[in-house]
Amino acid sequence: MLGNGVVGILAESMNKWERRVPLTPSHCARLLHSGKGNTGVARIVVQPSTKRIHHDALYEDVGCEISNNLSECGLILGIKQPQLEMILPARAYVFFSHTHKAQKENMPLLNKILAEKATLFDYELIANERGERLLAFGKFAGRAGLIDFLRGLGQRYLNLGYSTPFLSLGASYMYPSLAAAKAAVISVGEEIATMGLPLGICPLVFVFTGSGNASLGAQEIFRLLPHTFVDPSRLTELFEPARVQTQTAQVAKRVFQVYGCVVTCQDMVEHRNPAEVFDKGDYYAHPEHYKPTFHEKVAPYASVIVNCMYWEKRFPRLLSSKQLQDLFRRGCPLVGICDISCDIGGSLEFVNQTTLVDSPFFRYDPFSHSYHRDMDGSGVICAAVDILPTEFAKEASQHFGDILSLFIGSLASKKDIEELPVHLRRACIAHGGALTSLYEYIPRMLNSDLEPVLFFVVSLRGHLFDQFLINEALDIIEAAGGSFHMANCQVGQSTNAMSFLELEVGADDSAVLDDILDSLTSLANPTSGHGIIREKTDMVSLKIGRIQENDIGKRYNIRKKATILILGAGRVCQPAAELLVSIGSISSGQWLNSCMETEFQENNYVEVIVASLYLKDAEEVVEGIPNATAVQLDVMDYGSLCKHVSQVEVVISLLPTSCHSTIADACIKLKRHLITASYVDDSMSKLDEAAKSAGIAIIGEMGLDPGIDHMMAMKMINQAHVRGGRIKSFTSYCGGIPSPAAANNPLAYKFSWNPAGAIRAGRNPATYRYHGEILHVDGENLYDSAISLRIPDLPAFALECLPNRNSLIYGDLYGIGHEAVLAK
Structure with missing residues (x-):
C-alpha cells in the first residue's frame, strides 16, 4: 500500500x-x-x-x-x-x-x-539539518494560555474585591478565530488605557520565563495591552514610594498600564562562588555550581508568573512550595501562575496536576499545602492546560x-x-x-538488565533524541561490554529544549567501567572521539554520579592527578590546554566528588604543563587557565626533555615534525604516551615495535588535517560497509576554510598553524589515483594543479583544492584499497 x-x-x-x-x-x-x-x-x-x-x-x-x-x-x-x-x-x-x-x-x-x-x-x-523541529504549535500554546489566564485573573480579582476589565474576556476556545480573540484583548487594553486599573492591585507585573515560542506567543497577547517592559534588575523601582505617590496622583487613583518582565536562566540563579559571574554554558553543564535566586530577586515583585521554561530536576526549581510560602508570609503580590510549559511537579513544585480546557484553574494555598477548585480563598490560582493549541x-x-x-x-x-x-x-x-x-535503542532502553558487580550512575543531558545521540551513548556502553538500566528519562518538549537521561551503567570489571567513562566523556565534548564535530558544546553534557561499590570508590580515591605535557606555544596550544583542563573537570573531579560524597579538594583532576623554548610564549598560552603552568624547555636538550617527560603521564607534541623523533625516543625510554598532530613519516613508523615493547601508545595524525578527517572518513566508510555497501570512490577535502570575516589574507586561508609551514607544505609532491590511473604531481608544480570546487548549497565558497602528499597509503589504512578510486 x-x-x-x-x-x-x-x-x-x-x-x-x-x-x-x-x-x-x-x-x-x-x-x-x-x-x-x-x-x-x-x-x-x-x-x-x-x-x-x-x-x-x-x-x-x-x-x-x-x-x-x-x-x-x-x-x-x-x-x-x-x-x-x-x-x-x-x-x-x-x-x-x-x-x-x-x-x-x-x-x-x-x-x-x-x-x-x-x-x-x-x-x-521532522527537523532541519540543525535539529530544529519543523512542525510545532508552541506560539499557539502561549497565545491561548495567556488569554485563558487573563479571563481567570479577572475572576480572581473579583473574588478579592476588585473589578477589572479582564472580566469581559472569554476563554480562547470561545472565539471564532485568533483575530477575534485578539480584538477582545485589545478592547480590554483600551479600557485599561482610558479607565485604568484599581491602585490596590498595581503595579500589575507579568513575569515571563523563557524565550522560546511559547513565551513569544504569550508576550504577543500581552503586548496588546497598554504595557511597559522592565528589566529584571529594575523591578524594585516599580515599588519605590516616590513612584507609588506619582501613581496615586492620577485620576481616581488608578493605573493605566501593566508591566512585563522577561527572565531567562541568568535571572533565576547565581554562582555559589561570589567571585564568579553567570555563564550559560557552565550552568547547563554544572547546575550544582549555582543556587536559585528567582524567589528573592524576581518573584517578590510578580503579580503573575507566565511559566514557559523547560526544566530538568538537576536544575534549581523556579519556585518551591516552601519558597512560595515564605513569599506569602512577606506579603508578595503574586496572584496566579500561568504554567504554559505544563511541567507537572517541575520548575514550580506546587503545580502538581494538569487542568482542563473547560476547567483551567485550581487554587493552591501555600500555608495549608492544600488544593481547591474555587477562587475564593487564599493562595494562588494556577492554570496548567496541556492541549492549549487546540483552542485555536x-x-x-x-x-x-x-x-x-x-x-x-x-x-x-x-x-x-x-x-x-x-x-x-x-x-x-x-x-x-x-x-x-x-x-533501535527503544527496546534496549526497556529491556536492558543490570546485574553487574560494579556500576555507577551517569546523567546525560542534551539533544539526545532529536539528534539521536542516545544511540551513540548506548553503543558505547554495549561495545565496551557493559550493561545499563534506565533510571530516569525526561524529554524536552520544545524545539530547542534539551533532554535528560539517567542511566545505571554497570560491568563486572572495573577496567570496563573506565573505558565506558572515557568514551562517554569523549561523546560529551565538542569534538568527540567518534568523529562527530559538535557545533555547540551543549549538544550533550555529562555528569557521573555515585559509584555503587565501595571497592571501586576506594580505588578511584587513590588515583593520582593526571599530568599532561604540551610541547609548543603556537596557535592551537591554548585551546588544547583549555579543553584538557575542562575534560579533567568533567570526567574525574566531579565524578570523585559525587562518588565519595565528600568534598574533593581539587576542582580539576588534570594538570597541564605547557613547555616552550621561550618562557614568555608559554606563559601567554596558560594565562587564565586553571591548573595549567608554563615552563621553559629546549627539546633538543635531551636531558632536560627527559626530566620533564618523566614527570607526566602523556606528552602532546605540537612542535614541527622534525622534532618528533627525539621526543618519541624520550617517551619510549620513560614509558610515557605521545600524541602528535603531524603526519606519521618513516622515522616515526620505525618506532612501532619499540613503542609496543615499552607498553606505550604513540599516536600521530590527531589534528584537524590530518585527524578529524580520518575519523569522519572511517565513520562514513564503516557505516556504508555495515549496510553492505561498496566504496566506489573516495575524495576527502580538508583545510583552513575561514568564515568570510576572517578571510583577510591573499590566500583566503585560516592559519591555525605556522604560515611559513603552510606555504612550505604547498611545495610537497603529491600522488593519488584518479579513475584507476595513478597520478603524480611534482612539488614545484603543485599550485598549478589546483582545481576549483563549488558547493551548490554554499555559493559564497570559491574553493581551490590541491592534492596532498601520498593519498595511496590511505586505501589500505581505510580498508578500501581494493574498492575505491582514492584522492585526498
Missing part, C-alpha cells in the same frame, strides 16, 4: 477538545488539484467527524472522499495517536506518537505498529498544514523510505515490522 498516492485523515479520538486537523480543506485542494497530480497525491479519504474544526462538507467540496474506511490509503495522517484498533496493516502513519522516548505507557501503540508491519513517522522528529484549532491547523503539506507528496508517493528526503527518513521510527536503525 505504501506509495499508492492515497492519503487518509483520521478522526481524532483521544480527547474531546482535540479539534485540530493535519491538513485543512484548502491544503487538500492544493494537493489534489495543483499541477494535475504532480503533487504525488491521487486521492484523499477523510474519516467523518462532527467535532473537527472544518466540517466534512468542506472536504467534500474540494474533492476529498468522506468514509470511515481507510483501507485503501497508503498514508494515514492524524494529530494525536489513534486507538489501537484503528491501526491497519502495512500502512504508513504520521502523528504525534510519543514513542521515540521509550515511555512504557506508549509501548502498546508501538508494538501494534510493529505487529501490523506498519510504518510510523512522528511529527516531532483553525489557525493552528492552518499553520501546521502549511508546513506538513510540503512533505505529503513524498510521503504519499514513495514506496521505499530510502527514497525519502533525509529529514523524513530520520522521522521514521518503524517500517515493515521493525524499528529503523536510529530508533
Whole structure:
C-alpha cells in the first residue's frame, strides 16, 4: 500500500477538545488539484467527524472522499495517536506518537505498529539539518494560555474585591478565530488605557520565563495591552514610594498600564562562588555550581508568573512550595501562575496536576499545602492546560498544514523510505515490522538488565533524541561490554529544549567501567572521539554520579592527578590546554566528588604543563587557565626533555615534525604516551615495535588535517560497509576554510598553524589515483594543479583544492584499497 498516492485523515479520538486537523480543506485542494497530480497525491479519504474544526462538507467540496474506511490509503495522517484498533496493516502513519522516548505507557501503540508491519513517522522528529523541529504549535500554546489566564485573573480579582476589565474576556476556545480573540484583548487594553486599573492591585507585573515560542506567543497577547517592559534588575523601582505617590496622583487613583518582565536562566540563579559571574554554558553543564535566586530577586515583585521554561530536576526549581510560602508570609503580590510549559511537579513544585480546557484553574494555598477548585480563598490560582493549541484549532491547523503539506507528496508517493528526503527518513521510527536503525535503542532502553558487580550512575543531558545521540551513548556502553538500566528519562518538549537521561551503567570489571567513562566523556565534548564535530558544546553534557561499590570508590580515591605535557606555544596550544583542563573537570573531579560524597579538594583532576623554548610564549598560552603552568624547555636538550617527560603521564607534541623523533625516543625510554598532530613519516613508523615493547601508545595524525578527517572518513566508510555497501570512490577535502570575516589574507586561508609551514607544505609532491590511473604531481608544480570546487548549497565558497602528499597509503589504512578510486 505504501506509495499508492492515497492519503487518509483520521478522526481524532483521544480527547474531546482535540479539534485540530493535519491538513485543512484548502491544503487538500492544493494537493489534489495543483499541477494535475504532480503533487504525488491521487486521492484523499477523510474519516467523518462532527467535532473537527472544518466540517466534512468542506472536504467534500474540494474533492476529498468522506468514509470511515481507510483501507485503501497508503498514508494515514492524524494529530494525536489513534486507538489501537484503528491501526491497519502495512500502512504508513504520521502523528504525534510519543514513542521515540521509550515511555512504557506508549509501548502498546508501538508494538501494534510493529505487529501490523506498519510504518510510523512522528511529527516531532521532522527537523532541519540543525535539529530544529519543523512542525510545532508552541506560539499557539502561549497565545491561548495567556488569554485563558487573563479571563481567570479577572475572576480572581473579583473574588478579592476588585473589578477589572479582564472580566469581559472569554476563554480562547470561545472565539471564532485568533483575530477575534485578539480584538477582545485589545478592547480590554483600551479600557485599561482610558479607565485604568484599581491602585490596590498595581503595579500589575507579568513575569515571563523563557524565550522560546511559547513565551513569544504569550508576550504577543500581552503586548496588546497598554504595557511597559522592565528589566529584571529594575523591578524594585516599580515599588519605590516616590513612584507609588506619582501613581496615586492620577485620576481616581488608578493605573493605566501593566508591566512585563522577561527572565531567562541568568535571572533565576547565581554562582555559589561570589567571585564568579553567570555563564550559560557552565550552568547547563554544572547546575550544582549555582543556587536559585528567582524567589528573592524576581518573584517578590510578580503579580503573575507566565511559566514557559523547560526544566530538568538537576536544575534549581523556579519556585518551591516552601519558597512560595515564605513569599506569602512577606506579603508578595503574586496572584496566579500561568504554567504554559505544563511541567507537572517541575520548575514550580506546587503545580502538581494538569487542568482542563473547560476547567483551567485550581487554587493552591501555600500555608495549608492544600488544593481547591474555587477562587475564593487564599493562595494562588494556577492554570496548567496541556492541549492549549487546540483552542485555536483553525489557525493552528492552518499553520501546521502549511508546513506538513510540503512533505505529503513524498510521503504519499514513495514506496521505499530510502527514497525519502533525509529529514523524513530520520522521522521514521518503524517500517515493515521493525524499528529503523536510529530508533533501535527503544527496546534496549526497556529491556536492558543490570546485574553487574560494579556500576555507577551517569546523567546525560542534551539533544539526545532529536539528534539521536542516545544511540551513540548506548553503543558505547554495549561495545565496551557493559550493561545499563534506565533510571530516569525526561524529554524536552520544545524545539530547542534539551533532554535528560539517567542511566545505571554497570560491568563486572572495573577496567570496563573506565573505558565506558572515557568514551562517554569523549561523546560529551565538542569534538568527540567518534568523529562527530559538535557545533555547540551543549549538544550533550555529562555528569557521573555515585559509584555503587565501595571497592571501586576506594580505588578511584587513590588515583593520582593526571599530568599532561604540551610541547609548543603556537596557535592551537591554548585551546588544547583549555579543553584538557575542562575534560579533567568533567570526567574525574566531579565524578570523585559525587562518588565519595565528600568534598574533593581539587576542582580539576588534570594538570597541564605547557613547555616552550621561550618562557614568555608559554606563559601567554596558560594565562587564565586553571591548573595549567608554563615552563621553559629546549627539546633538543635531551636531558632536560627527559626530566620533564618523566614527570607526566602523556606528552602532546605540537612542535614541527622534525622534532618528533627525539621526543618519541624520550617517551619510549620513560614509558610515557605521545600524541602528535603531524603526519606519521618513516622515522616515526620505525618506532612501532619499540613503542609496543615499552607498553606505550604513540599516536600521530590527531589534528584537524590530518585527524578529524580520518575519523569522519572511517565513520562514513564503516557505516556504508555495515549496510553492505561498496566504496566506489573516495575524495576527502580538508583545510583552513575561514568564515568570510576572517578571510583577510591573499590566500583566503585560516592559519591555525605556522604560515611559513603552510606555504612550505604547498611545495610537497603529491600522488593519488584518479579513475584507476595513478597520478603524480611534482612539488614545484603543485599550485598549478589546483582545481576549483563549488558547493551548490554554499555559493559564497570559491574553493581551490590541491592534492596532498601520498593519498595511496590511505586505501589500505581505510580498508578500501581494493574498492575505491582514492584522492585526498
